[in-house]
Amino acid sequence: MSGYRRLKQIFQSSNEILFDDSSKFVLMSDCHRGDGSWGDNFLNNQNLYFAALSFYYHDNFTYFELGDGDELWENRKLEQIISIHSDAYWLMSKFYQKGRLYMLYGNHDMNKKSTNYMCNKCNTYYDEGLKKFMPLFPNIKVHEGLVLKHKTDNHKIFLVHGHQVDFLNYNLWRLARGLVRYLWSPLELAGFHDPTSAAENYSKKGTIEKKLSSWAQKEKHMLIAGHTHRPIFPKPGTSLYFNDGSCVHPRCITAIEIENGSISLVKWAIKTKKNRSLYVGRSKNRNAINLTFRF
Numbered sequence: 001m002s003g004y005r006r007l008k009q010i011f012q013s014s015n016e017i018l019f020d021d022s023s024k025f026v027l028m029s030d031c032h033r034g035d036g037s038w039g040d041n042f043l044n045n046q047n048l049y050f051a052a053l054s055f056y057y058h059d060n061f062t063y064f065e066l067g068d069g070d071e072l073w074e075n076r077k078l079e080q081i082i083s084i085h086s087d088a089y090w091l092m093s094k095f096y097q098k099g100r101l102y103m104l105y106g107n108h109d110m111n112k113k114s115t116n117y118m119c120n121k122c123n124t125y126y127d128e129g130l131k132k133f134m135p136l137f138p139n140i141k142v143h144e145g146l147v148l149k150h151k152t153d154n155h156k157i158f159l160v161h162g163h164q165v166d167f168l169n170y171n172l173w174r175l176a177r178g179l180v181r182y183l184w185s186p187l188e189l190a191g192f193h194d195p196t197s198a199a200e201n202y203s204k205k206g207t208i209e210k211k212l213s214s215w216a217q218k219e220k221h222m223l224i225a226g227h228t229h230r231p232i233f234p235k236p237g238t239s240l241y242f243n244d245g246s247c248v249h250p251r252c253i254t255a256i257e258i259e260n261g262s263i264s265l266v267k268w269a270i271k272t273k274k275n276r277s278l279y280v281g282r283s284k285n286r287n288a289i290n291l292t293f294r295f
Contacts (some may be wrong), residue, residue: 029226067106
């Protein structure tokens with residue numbers, strides 16, 4: 001099956017979530033939370049991520065994680081990742097308790113598509129402060145795709161990780177996982193880049209983006225994805241394909257916000273005040289687009 005047909009099939013079978021102009025959504029992906037070792041690419045931005053997620057929690061946003069939230073190619077044990085990044089998981093559990101958390105799986109956390117896997121790994125977590133197990137994501141379902149559907153005009157926004165148009169990372173994902181786990185992960189620590197990764201290979205990244213953009217244009221639906229780690233926010237009239245970037249950029253994390261009937265690309269980074277003190281700042285692109293205009 002071609003990547004185009006696969007996307008269409010996922011779109012048609014995905015659960016729909018109704019929204020209107022009062023809805024507040026934030027979309028992130030490619031956190032690649034790891035085990036806390038030198039190979040954990042999330043470590044540098046864990047404070048940025050927690051600050052951003054705290055803002056969205058207190059401002060009543062619903063959090064969508066569009067795949068590769070955890071690095072399960074380089075690491076075998078999700079419970080170890082949860083333990084290392086317990087603060088982030090504690091906050092995500094607060095979203096889940098409020099009915100404001102949705103998760104998609106990507107190629108690096110494909111295990112999450114199994115309900116049994118999530119039940120065994122994510123129903124509870126151990127709270128070190130309380131010295132007891134607490135609910136994490138009991139009975140959560142992790143999706144391959146989701147569709148946001150506007151209540152009044154029925155316009156739809158397709159959410160997907162994006163690896164579905166990447167032959168190696170979808171059709172041969174077990175092979176790709178083996179290469180990463182046993183070859184490229186050790187070499188990465190020595191300074192080499194993984195040529196099979198869409199995030200590292202610019203030619204491959206461009207090919208994937210063209211396929212995702214082509215699907216959005218032909219189907220006339222907005223499509224928001226991750227996978228390539230490159231933020232995409234198209235100019236009006238050029239495309240219906242958006243990308244939320246990643247949480248593992250060396251200096252920032254990026255996200256897409258949907259609020260007040262508009263869509264924006266945002267960046268969270270460490271900034272400096274005039275007195276040279278540091279703080280976590282959020283900057284939004286000035287070209288926020290009204291969702292009705294996009295259709």
